[in-house]
Amino acid sequence: MKKTVIDLLLLENKQLNKDNFLLKLQSPVPVSEIFPGQFVNVEIKNAQEIFLRRPFSVLDVDYKNQTISLLVKILGRGSKKLTESQVGNKISTILPLGKSFTLPNKEDKVLLIGGGSGVAPMLFLAKICGLPTENVHILIGARSSSDHVDIEEYKPYGNFYFTTEDGSLGEKGYVTNHSVFTTNLNQFTKVYTCGPDQMMKAIGRIAIKSDLFCEVSLENMMACGFGVCLCCVEDTKAGHKCVCTDGPVFNVNELKW
Numbered sequence: 526m527k528k529t530v531i532d533l534l535l536l537e538n539k540q541l542n543k544d545n546f547l548l549k550l551q552s553p554v555p556v557s558e559i560f561p562g563q564f565v566n567v568e569i570k571n572a573q574e575i576f577l578r579r580p581f582s583v584l585d586v587d588y589k590n591q592t593i594s595l596l597v598k599i600l601g602r603g604s605k606k607l608t609e610s611q612v613g614n615k616i617s618t619i620l621p622l623g624k625s626f627t628l629p630n631k632e633d634k635v636l637l638i639g640g641g642s643g644v645a646p647m648l649f650l651a652k653i654c655g656l657p658t659e660n661v662h663i664l665i666g667a668r669s670s671s672d673h674v675d676i677e678e679y680k681p682y683g684n685f686y687f688t689t690e691d692g693s694l695g696e697k698g699y700v701t702n703h704s705v706f707t708t709n710l711n712q713f714t715k716v717y718t719c720g721p722d723q724m725m726k727a728i729g730r731i732a733i734k735s736d737l738f739c740e741v742s743l744e745n746m747m748a749c750g751f752g753v754c755l756c757c758v759e760d761t762k763a764g765h766k767c768v769c770t771d772g773p774v775f776n777v778n779e780l781k782w
């Protein structure tokens with residue numbers, strides 16, 4: 526799908542837990558060819574002090590009904606304002622932006638690791654990667670059970686594991702402490718991750734040491750979202766790259782980790 530500035534109609538705004546909301550938006554035109562890892566840059570309406578759009582990964586696409594879902598975690602004023610949008614509002618977006626994850630081959634066994642709102646592109650990838658359920662393993666980390674979002678709808682697409690820092694759901698600790706990661710990593714042919722920087726770095730460094738294919742979706746601060754302002758630059762082994770256009774998905778071997 527060609528990059529487009531488009532008004533989407535808010536069909537659903539559902540609070541999933543204290544800070545996370547699911548926004549389902551309808552497009553007036555077909556939304557084919559949007560892939561996991563790509564993002565939309567959203568205008569925050571009726572907030573005079575917020576000039577820049579805010580980037581959000583695509584959580585899901587329903588090609589038949591022309592809808593796009595986003596998982597929005599309240600972090601500051603922009604995300605809060607967006608979660609206050611009413612059903613029926615028009616939301617201006619630029620989409621699809623950035624490069625997607627490399628889709629796995631049919632013989633791959635994949636581990637998808639999401640932290641915080643980074644779970645969004647992981648669920649989308651699990652859903653559309655086309656692998657049998659036994660070859661898709663999804664590890665999700667959060668601070669506490671109340672921070673986890675409901676993944677019921679995505680259960681058919683993979684095997685789920687959870688960690689919490691306080692031990693209230695799944696194994697206690699960080700995702701890199703989970704047994705599927707510490708004892709079974711070598712059974713996977715590809716690892717994909719999105720989440721807090723420290724989490725992705727910890728995973729990426731282990732993948733590099735283990736010579737394991739690993740792609741990460743960086744969440745550098747952005748403004749334009751399409752390669753003009755240079756505010757999202759990442760210093761890679763091949764020099765400075767714009768996360769919004771050269772990424773947000775990078776193979777860990779490209780990064781100075």
Ligand SMILES: Cc1cc2nc3c(=O)[nH]c(=O)nc-3n(C[C@H](O)[C@H](O)[C@H](O)COP(=O)(O)OP(=O)(O)OC[C@H]3O[C@@H](n4cnc5c(N)ncnc54)[C@H](O)[C@@H]3O)c2cc1C
Nearest residue numbers: 579580581582596597598600601602603604642645744745
């Ligand atoms: C490619 C990409 C995909 C993203 N996908 C999602 C998603 O699916 N769901 C989601 O909830 N969020 C996602 N984010 C993060 C989201 O864009 C920010 O939370 C949002 O822009 C914050 O805007 P704000 O006005 O609420 O906060 P601001 O008032 O702008 O900032 C509040 C605080 O958050 C910090 N902050 C702002 N943006 C970021 C960022 N990108 N990374 C780390 N800290 C930041 C600021 O430094 C400040 O301390 C994504 C970011 C990128 C770059």
Ligand code: FES
Nearest residue numbers: 748750752755769
């Ligand atoms: S956000 Fe402007 S160049 Fe990347």
